[in-house]
Amino acid sequence: MAQITLIEAVTQALAYEMAHDESVVVLGEDVGVNGGVFRATQGLQEKFGEWRVLDTPLDETTIAGVTVGLAVQGMKPVAEAQFEGFIYPMMEQIACHAARLRNRTRGRMTVPAVWRAPWGGGIRAPEHHSEANEHLFTNIPGLRVVMPSSPARAYGLLLAAIRDPDPVMFFEPKRIYRQYKEEVPDDGEALPLDVCFVLRDGTDVTLVTWGAQVKECLEAADELAQKGISAEVIDVATLTPLDFDTIAESVTKTGRCVIVHEAPKTAGYGAEIAARLSEECLYSLLAPVERVTGFDTHIPLFRLEMKYLPSVERIVEAAQRTLAAS
Template sequence: MNDNAITLLEAVNLALARAMADDPDVVLLGEDIGTNGGVFRATAGLQERFGERRVIDTPLAETMIAGLSVGMATQGMRPVAEIQFMGFIFPAFEHLVAHAARMRARTRGRLSCPMVLRAPFGGGIHAPEHHSESTEALLAHIPGLRVVIPSSPARAYGLLLAAIRCDDPVIFLEPKRIYRASKTLIEDNGQALPLDTCFTLREGSDITLISWGAMISETLDAADRLAAEGVSCEVIDVATLNPIDHATLVASVSKTGRCVIIHEAPRHGGMGAEIAATLGEQARAALLAPPCRVTGHDTLMPYYRNEQLYLPDTDDIVTAVKATMEYVE
């Protein structure tokens, strides 16, 4: 048991250390992850502990990082690659989409691709251009790629362990706005959390709030505020965006009859639309109001002076919930 509560960032480090200690085939690679411990220090101390052959500093070359990871994974290793920011992930797409996602099907099961690609994502830290993107929908659209997003230190620890042990490629997106936002006492027991499932964080009866990543914080704040006004909110953390645990979402909305979906990515083509469509198909008879979305805007993430104008906040969620509760067909 750890003596101190830890942050989401520290939970990532703890999970990486546990995975490397448990399995000698787990290796880390990425830009500045060894000597400097990564841009956010997620890998701090790991090279000193496990050596340069297992915590590998690479050149500034995302294409190479992804390609090496695919090669290592097909040959029995379990590489965990870091892309410094999600906005730099596009040079890696060729290997992720054309190779990692297809390896099992291409080889008729002879080869798998047990790699993890980690990337900090999302806004809220006053970063420059290309450092605050939320393009998870692009990745979740690719069959064969799991897309996993933790929203707390406990889920970061458990889901990252599960991702590393998974025999298929996993994109593990870390919401950097909440890297150090809260602390949780975590037992370093090596227990993974299940992939491909939603987590119900709060039971409720009037409306279902669906979110993931950093927006879970504002979603829970909104649920607290609404509870004081007599509105009972069920809060669900999707956690795995591909494949989505539709059964949990449909069951919740079938119970409450209403839902609001919250994400900071742009509205158009976002995962909120996919979830809303599925609920419309599978929970239509129970819906008392159309599914509502609270999202970022269909613009580039602005520079830090206007960043808060882009990001949804607690007031936006509360307003959407009240409008949904008041809807009359």
């Protein structure tokens, strides 16, 4: 079986679902002949034709609104926002229509659509190409916000997102698009959209994260192990609706929690998880909940971006602080 990268897993999932469900169409800027600027849709237009893999006019609003119309009329569109930083013009269509049509028509109209977007920093990209803004979507009812962190989870979660009867934001951490390969059977098996994944068991502290920071958290867990600290690592994967039970169970066991994310700290999604922990797990906590996040600044241009992104060192220090507290 071939070993594939995260982005190849995205392509594999799209190709599988398009071959098995003719209502699935892909649309966006440069998704056709060019196969997407990151090559996520490579070869799809050749295989499925230009009416199922559509290059659109260069207008994010158009892509988002047309996606709503396609989905309402029985298609399963997978729209690409070329970069997370360009997603803002899409938000009205997503928030006002995609996320609420089922509710406002009492179930008469539904929007089974997926918006894929290469997400986050760390690839030395130009300005507006490195945003992490998942928290702007986690506050929108009626949406699912999903972020894979490995090739296998990219494949399984994207299949689940396309098959889901409701709109899904699928944010792809582009920093780890090609970071490593793993075996991903092309078997059409979806992963559940309502669970967090416990990637590493531990007993002293829980590291809660998603997207590209899963890598840093796993590395931090290795370093902590060398210092005799046992860290549990949770990949939230589906941010909303949240599987808080898995997080609560872990933190109840370890008594300590470090939340790691790339987006700015204030009102980032980590704030929601921290608040839930204080509401539901306070008496199990042995130390204040720590957050290791991007700063409340714009992500700098690329010379400084690695200073902005959470590092293994910052995660290890935060975990050690929780242990020092009790």
